[in-house]
Amino acid sequence: MAQRFGGRYSPDPGSDNDPQRRKAAGPTLHRLSSRPKWVTIAALPFLFAAFFQPPIGMVANLCAFGLIAAGMWLTREGLAAEAAYDLRATSRAPAIPRKLFGGILAGLGLGLGAAEPGAIGGAALIGIVGFALHFLAFGADPMRAKGMEHADDFQADRAARMIEEGEAHLSQMQNAIRRTGDRRLEARVMGFAATVQDLFDQVREDPGDLSAARRYMGVYLQGARDATEKFASLYARSRDEKSRLAYEEFLNDLENDFKARSDKLLDGDRDDLAIEISVLRERLQREGVRPAKDAVDSRRLTSEQARTLDDLLTPADKAGKDEIR
Incomplete structure (x- = not known):
């Protein structure tokens, strides 16, 4: 071929x-x-x-x-x-x-x-x-963990084991699809593996996401591996185009599910960051280190009050000094 x-x-x-x-x-x-x-x-x-x-x-x-x-x-x-x-x-x-x-x-x-x-x-x-x-x-071997200063060791170990099992499933999928001798199918499975690796990377960075992604990293990947092995055995013998189309559609649906899960975990991280920022701002305002937003906005010049572009871009504290003068 x-x-x-x-x-x-x-x-x-x-x-x-x-x-x-x-x-x-x-x-x-x-x-x-x-x-x-x-x-x-x-x-x-x-x-x-x-x-x-x-x-x-x-x-x-x-x-x-x-x-x-x-x-x-x-x-x-x-x-x-x-x-x-x-x-x-x-x-x-x-x-x-x-x-x-x-x-x-x-x-x-x-x-x-x-x-x-x-x-x-x-x-x-x-x-x-x-x-x-x-x-x-x-040179020397890496001797310290990086990026895991605040990670729970037990949860990080669980995540590492799940990722190792998931990578083994991906490797078995790639080995099975190579038996078909079809470069397009190999590239398609590699694209799916890259999507799964994105999910793995997020779990590595935040092992707390393991509970939300464990089913995807275990049950779903194992099912994808079994389906790939069965399809590879069938397609290597028969070159059945219907089976190929069904497998590619299955892989597309599964890849979309993994992308959706990765995006949902990423959105959760963004929400956590927004909460942390808002809490820190409120603490600074209560301690008087950072003025309230309304007070800052009230001292800013509007386009009607500014005589020049430099006046419009002048910081709020300088505008306050001009009012005192």
């Missing part, structure tokens, strides 16, 4: 440069994500030289390469976790400091590869230098 070309320079609105598709596909790669690969390649001499060593030297070289490769794998995972942490406005610190453990393993691998009888001190120094270079090259 012919497939429409899509990519970075394609004019197709569902191509890879579409921000909605990038958001649905997951967090962007860390800018240093390619470095661990080159460090692993640089450690290949340990692997090749192992087969020309006596048994003890061969084991030491193989272990050295294995430790460095494992350290770089952990570092790459730590960079991915850091990218996801930086992408979100509110996020907890990664549970495991992967880059720290990756640096320790890389330092141990360098020290073991350089170890020789009677030169343990020099090997330890090389390992410490390797760990320091790893820290300078990749």
Whole structure:
């Protein structure tokens, strides 16, 4: 079956440069994500030289390469976790400091590869230098949560679990629709996933919204996943256009429901902000810090009283001084 070309320079609105598709596909790669690969390649001499060593030297070289490769794998995972942490406005610190453990393993691998009888001190120094270079090259892991200073830990944990389950449902939907081999359907499911991610982001920022969105993040997403898997199995065999139209209509209705829920949560946040502002204004007026609105408006010049444009734009306090004069 012919497939429409899509990519970075394609004019197709569902191509890879579409921000909605990038958001649905997951967090962007860390800018240093390619470095661990080159460090692993640089450690290949340990692997090749192992087969020309006596048994003890061969084991030491193989272990050295294995430790460095494992350290770089952990570092790459730590960079991915850091990218996801930086992408979100509110996020907890990664549970495991992967880059720290990756640096320790890389330092141990360098020290073991350089170890020789009677030169343990020099090997330890090389390992410490390797760990320091790893820290300078990749930086430290995020160690603190951000944007969650006033969040309830219990509610935030519940929200994180629900979001994790919802993202698993979305991933299963995308994997199922890929079996159809239809790029348009894949792009459509990615657009739906981006809409769901908007709801996830709001719950991350305010875990108190979980009770209002839990049914959408659990039951509805699970139903969408089951429907997608059944449709993908049917459409891959029959290419039934009626089933395709029914599925697309179902996805449109579900996406509109998720958008409506996100907008309702956002409207609730706006109402809360308006209430906070009005309460603060009333407190300032009662304490005499901020004059009442009517008193300020009564001192302002109207267009009939102003002789020039500068008089009309003059602050109220200056207008009061002119009246005293």
